[in-house]
Amino acid sequence: MKIEIIGDVAEYYVQTLCLLFFPGAKFSKKETDDSHKASVVVEKQDGMISSTVTIVYNDKTSTKKAEESYGNGISERAGIRIAVGKAFLAAGKSVTGVSPQWGILTGVRPSKLALKEFEDKKSTKAEVKSFFQNEYLVYLKKASLLVDIASLERKIINACPKDSCSVYISIPFCPSRCSYCSFVSFTSNRLLSIIDDYMIKLVDDIKKTFAIIRELGLDLKTVYVGGGTPTTLNKTQLQLLIDTINNEFDVSKLEEFTVEAGRPDTITAEKLSILKNGGVTRISINPQTLNSEVLEIIGRKHTVEQFYKAFEMAKESGIEQINTDLIAGLPYDGFRSFSETIDNIIQLRPSNITVHTLCIKNAADFAREKDSIYPPANVASKCVDYSQLATKNAGYVPYYIYRQKNTIENLENVGFCLPGCEGRYNIYMMEEVHSIFACGAGAVTKCVSPERDNIVRVFNFKYPYEYLSDTDNSKINNKFNTIRDFYQKIKENN
Ligand SMILES: C[S@@+](CC[C@H](N)C(=O)[O-])C[C@H]1O[C@@H](n2cnc3c(N)ncnc32)[C@H](O)[C@@H]1O
Ligand code: SF4
Structure with a gap:
């Protein structure tokens, strides 16, 4: 699938949006076929982000626009993602008839976002639910699921x-x-x-x-x-x-x-x-x-x-x-x-x-x-x-x-x-x-600061034979050194 972008939005994000409507789509910079194409234009002016998305899918074409303000708790980056996402969702729905139940929410950890709404904004359950429905176009049933999970997790x-x-x-x-x-x-x-x-x-x-x-x-x-x-x-x-x-x-x-x-x-x-x-x-x-x-x-x-x-x-x-x-x-x-x-x-x-x-x-x-x-x-x-x-x-x-x-x-x-x-x-x-x-091949250690605002990942060798090939333990020692350094810095900052 061909992607054209004008403005300040990550190509990876646009690819993720394409996958909502075209599962399994492949993306290449060299793509010349214009029959499957997504074009995204992003403009910023006076705290407003406006996005225009055109999707061409075989003989169908749809162009949709969306605007989003930023500031007031919404970063510029988040504003861009929401504006592009909303325009993309409308255009995608128009050419494919598909309506993604999770709206423009593409992340791996949706409950983390819900927890953030609870903690940072002290929102009520009803407010978090409408936030996901209005900002991310998430279906009510999914927003309710998210809120139920985040409320339970929060206590733990x-x-x-x-x-x-x-x-x-x-x-x-x-x-x-x-x-x-x-x-x-x-x-x-x-x-x-x-x-x-x-x-x-x-x-x-x-x-x-x-x-x-x-x-x-x-x-x-x-x-x-x-x-x-x-x-x-x-x-x-x-x-x-x-x-x-x-x-x-x-x-x-x-x-x-x-x-x-x-x-x-x-x-x-x-x-x-x-x-x-x-x-x-x-x-x-x-x-x-x-x-x-x-x-x-x-x-x-x-x-x-x-x-x-x-x-x-x-x-x-x-x-x-x-x-x-x-x-x-x-x-x-x-x-x-x-x-x-x-x-x-x-x-x-x-x-x-x-x-x-x-x-x-x-x-x-x-x-x-x-x-x-x-x-x-x-x-x-x-x-x-x-x-x-x-x-x-x-x-x-x-x-x-x-x-x-x-x-x-x-x-x-x-x-x-x-x-x-x-x-x-x-x-x-x-x-x-x-x-x-994390111990063993393929395992990823994650050092998380007590305030949960800093994360450092340390990757072990992916395959067991690579893990065994580390005969002088240099990779394993590197893991322990990184962990020690991480906690030393936390101590110094306190
Ligand atoms: C880490 S896997 C290991 C579980 C264990 N080896 C087994 O197969 O019973 C954990 C779970 O992820 C799920 N899983 C693995 N591959 C998946 C896939 N491609 N799509 C959806 N679920 C998957 C399966 O339900 C699996 O039990
Ligand atoms: S290949 Fe292994 S890890 Fe993967 S699902 Fe089957 S049993 Fe589980």
């Missing part, structure tokens, strides 16, 4: 001490690769054979991470072991991981100790007992769908029966909280099939249900068959609406939300829980409440 965030932190541990291995997945995860036998070496390096990384938390005097609140699929580890490897954490920290003091687990076909009673005895309080057993045919299409390599069995074992293990991940908008998973999945999951009463919407990422196998995997228009939206209604009627509350680019119908991912079972790590991580120290 305000109770979280400023000197707190969390730890993330990455196990980027899976027994096989699901077709929709874009996570870095090693699955072939050759790659899985490096797990023992990976564990040696990881144990060292974990020990040093806990040591720095002690050195800095931080209050560790949650530990999250994620993946990939952490229960790809065999019993010995899993025991080593859990023992390492327990040797470093009294896990009974944690608010939450999660091991994501995930794939039902990797879960055994013995592994669950290692987790329970090691103080784990939360795990995931993820079906994604309870439709066998859809499971096969998405290459998930486990059965519906295996999910039920693993879920039963997890309940029997006594681990307090069980989360189940589902995906709306999977290919050939119609509304009826999805709603049956939701109903059947609700009957199991897991403490948490997380409903994602299918996101088509380039690194996933699905990306190669893009057109054939898109569900018919509005199916994903109906499924997401149903998930929100059915969980509410069953006593669940939405407690965290995030969005991703290239998600079907630009919908959202929402975590629901029984009251009091909010996944704390998910909230701390998504709302950037405190530092998260």
Whole structure:
């Protein structure tokens, strides 16, 4: 798709707006085809921003204008984004008939914006809701969802001490690769054979991470072991991981100790007992769908029966909280099939249900068959609406939300829980409440200042073999030096 811009607006933002109407569109500076084109003009004068957007889509053309004032709590940059977004939304709707439910809100963390409205402007729930409806053209149902989530998160965030932190541990291995997945995860036998070496390096990384938390005097609140699929580890490897954490920290003091687990076909009673005895309080057993045919299409390599069995074992293990991940908008998973999945999951009463919407990422196998995997228009939206209604009627509350680019119908991912079972790590991580120290390949450490106004990210090596190649620990040491420097500066500024 061709993009032409005159004025002060980021091309990346215009591309994101294009994706609201033209999913999967590709952008190139060399594009000469004028039949799919977006032209944006931005002008600033006397505190007003005016934007004109023209969209050409095959034989249809639409030009729309919007104006926005800035100052008075709205920065110039935000004013430009709103003016361009509003004009773009009107033109896009006119040529495609599509009306995005999240309006011009394109960010990953919509609840962060809602929290800001609550905190900075001391707005009421009704005011935050109308702010999202009027400024971002968000549908009422989505604005209400956002306000409910932000209000719940606010209580948890305000109770979280400023000197707190969390730890993330990455196990980027899976027994096989699901077709929709874009996570870095090693699955072939050759790659899985490096797990023992990976564990040696990881144990060292974990020990040093806990040591720095002690050195800095931080209050560790949650530990999250994620993946990939952490229960790809065999019993010995899993025991080593859990023992390492327990040797470093009294896990009974944690608010939450999660091991994501995930794939039902990797879960055994013995592994669950290692987790329970090691103080784990939360795990995931993820079906994604309870439709066998859809499971096969998405290459998930486990059965519906295996999910039920693993879920039963997890309940029997006594681990307090069980989360189940589902995906709306999977290919050939119609509304009826999805709603049956939701109903059947609700009957199991897991403490948490997380409903994602299918996101088509380039690194996933699905990306190669893009057109054939898109569900018919509005199916994903109906499924997401149903998930929100059915969980509410069953006593669940939405407690965290995030969005991703290239998600079907630009919908959202929402975590629901029984009251009091909010996944704390998910909230701390998504709302950037405190530092998260990350161990292992692909993991990203985030240093967050106590006032939450400064964030420094430190990237570990992406792939396990790169992580292992750091034989002199220079990358890991760099991570610890960056963390130390970050906290030293905070001390100096106080
Ligand atoms: C980090 S993944 C790991 C979970 C675990 N390995 C499993 O598959 O059960 C967490 C969740 O993200 C969701 N997910 C992964 N890829 C997705 C995609 N392309 N679109 C939507 N949701 C996705 C799935 O629901 C998955 O359970
Ligand atoms: S969805 Fe989970 S099990 Fe499947 S490849 Fe991705 S991380 Fe692994």
